[in-house]
Amino acid sequence: MRLYAENLSLERGGRRLFADLSFEVHGGEALVVQGSNGAGKSSLLRAIAGLLPLSGGCLRHEGGDAKATLGEQAHYLGHADSLRSALTARENLTFWAEMLGGALSGIKPALARFGLPHVLDLPVRALSAGQKRRVALSLLLIAQKAIWLLDEPATALDVGSQTLLADAMRDHLSRGGLIVVATHTPLAIVATRRIQLDAAGFMPVGEGV
Numbered sequence: 001m002r003l004y005a006e007n008l009s010l011e012r013g014g015r016r017l018f019a020d021l022s023f024e025v026h027g028g029e030a031l032v033v034q035g036s037n038g039a040g041k042s043s044l045l046r047a048i049a050g051l052l053p054l055s056g057g058c059l060r061h062e063g064g065d066a067k068a069t070l071g072e073q074a075h076y077l078g079h080a081d082s083l084r085s086a087l088t089a090r091e092n093l094t095f096w097a098e099m100l101g102g103a104l105s106g107i108k109p110a111l112a113r114f115g116l117p118h119v120l121d122l123p124v125r126a127l128s129a130g131q132k133r134r135v136a137l138s139l140l141l142i143a144q145k146a147i148w149l150l151d152e153p154a155t156a157l158d159v160g161s162q163t164l165l166a167d168a169m170r171d172h173l174s175r176g177g178l179i180v181v182a183t184h185t186p187l188a189i190v191a192t193r194r195i196q197l198d199a200a201g202f203m204p205v206g207e208g209v
Contacts, residue, residue: 001027001063001146001178003048003070008057010043017043018197019056027063027146027176030169030189034182035197041182042078044197045149048180049076064146074147075100079155081136085125089116089135092124093142102142110138114164129156137165140172147178154185162187 002024009019017040025031033041046052048059050071061070083092093107111117114134119127124135133156140148148169154162166188169179173189181187 003178004060006058009055010040010047011055012043023195025178027178028173029192030179032181032194039197042151045151049074049149073145074149075140075143075145076149077153078151081132083124083132088121088123090120096139097142100143106142110141114138130158130161133157134161150181152183
């Protein structure tokens, strides 16, 4: 899988967030998107996911499922956890697994991977903010998409949970997956590429996240 961005520009509410932004990310690589608040980090991830229209430029991909669009091969995790509080963790994950084409048999192992085997049948409203975030993160493993688009994925996570997230990210990269992540939290993975939206340029290759 390869992701190419060529001369991207994006506007929101009549304001240009960035222009002439180009980059590429290959399978097994993570791209870290940095910049000040309002620079367009979240909007860039949403555009890659197909949730926002670009003002200019193009996104294209090679590899993966030739019949699927870029957005269909990506899993976007935003600031909201997209969980219904009245439903149990199992019910929420079952709904999203069916929506995203994931296997229901992967629900229990995914929760266990994020240290939550005991919350399977608890209503989401009974969970802490960090537990809700880990339930949402478990969908990355259930959906099994080639591209992970992560917007501040470590939000509400304690140090131990951040380690579990970093482990999952490293495993995804080791299997040839691709990650684009906007984060202010250092994570123990190798970021082979970085972009700074304020300057729309690359930082040195090979720095850790």
